[in-house]
Amino acid sequence: MSEAHEKSGRVVPWMKRLTLIPLALAATVALAGPALTLEETPPSAADQAAEPSAADKATAPAAKEDQVKVPPAKDSDQGAAAATQATDQVAAPAAKEKEARHESARHEQKPRRFDWSFAGAFGRYDRAQLRRGFKVYKEVCSSCHSIKMLAFRNLSQPGGPEFSEKEVEALAASYKVKDGPNEAGEYYDRPARPSDRFPPPFANEQAARAALAGNYPPDMSVLAKARGYSRGFPLFLFDALPGFSYQEHGVDYIVSLMEGYEDPPPDVKLPEGQFYDPYMPGRRIGMPPPLSAGVVTYDDGAPQTIDQYAKDVTAFMMWVAEPHLESRKRVGLGVIAFLLVFVGLLYYTKRKIWTDVPH
């Protein structure tokens, strides 16, 4: 084998592998692109032109029915939907377009972005903020929302609000929890201990719905991580890369939601017990605006505004949902640092081993 041949034998597989990268990217775009654009843009002219095919006609009424059923019942909506259905046979494209516009008005707004002390690779919780957030939860949100996975003792653990054990004991003792059965076979109330979990405000879902005009406040244990939204193409590609992913969608959403309450637009009629908030999916929410300036007294001098309350309580919810965030990030950084050193060592080892081999 000639020298040149040998060289090309080594180079060609590498080049082949490199060409795979753009191919893989193109495939991702081809597969994910249409799915995402479909979600956001109204049907294109081409779609509409192809619309009145036999298959479409057969499935159309079923799809229509779904759309009417999904949103919370609203008279004017159903009227509008019925009207679109009626005109559909006459002028399908125009009706479709109108419906698309109608739907987008119902879509929620994208949450605003906020600065979080726990964002990014070096993120850490702000202890003072967690303490204030706990106070807001305790004095406002806990009258409706349970936080079942949080035990009193967690509040004194490292990485959290880090109350002292004495403070936690006193706090626990101010709550009553159900215990039993005792020797007489009865259940009884006793003051909580640090090992107990936070008692819920309602005995069960039915009791909550009965008290809150049929609405059910979700448990807050993991709410900050359970909520989020898709950033769409192409930003979701970044979310797939370790180190670049944005992990604060949920908390951004909750603060936006708290601050986003508005008067409904004139063409929207809200049923009893519903409020208008453009950040809530469907834009209506069964929670009355929970915060107002001055409802909670801060003793560390932080501003007593809706904005501050919302950010503090949301940071607290984030800690409850992910108490080990700090150690997760610390270990991650350690692993990356180790791998960098290891790559360097491997490279020099490889050079050493291959020095005597002619090439």
Ligand code: HEC
């Ligand atoms: C008067 C009772 C009440 C209080 C007080 C209250 N909430 Fe709610 N909350 C509700 C109800 C009811 C829902 C469910 C709303 C729905 O599904 O339409 C809800 C839903 C939520 C949601 C979920 C929204 C979603 O995406 O589904 C969040 C987040 C939330 N509340 C945060 C808070 C925070 C933070 C506080 C304290 C500052 C608070 N709530 C205080 C009743 C309350």
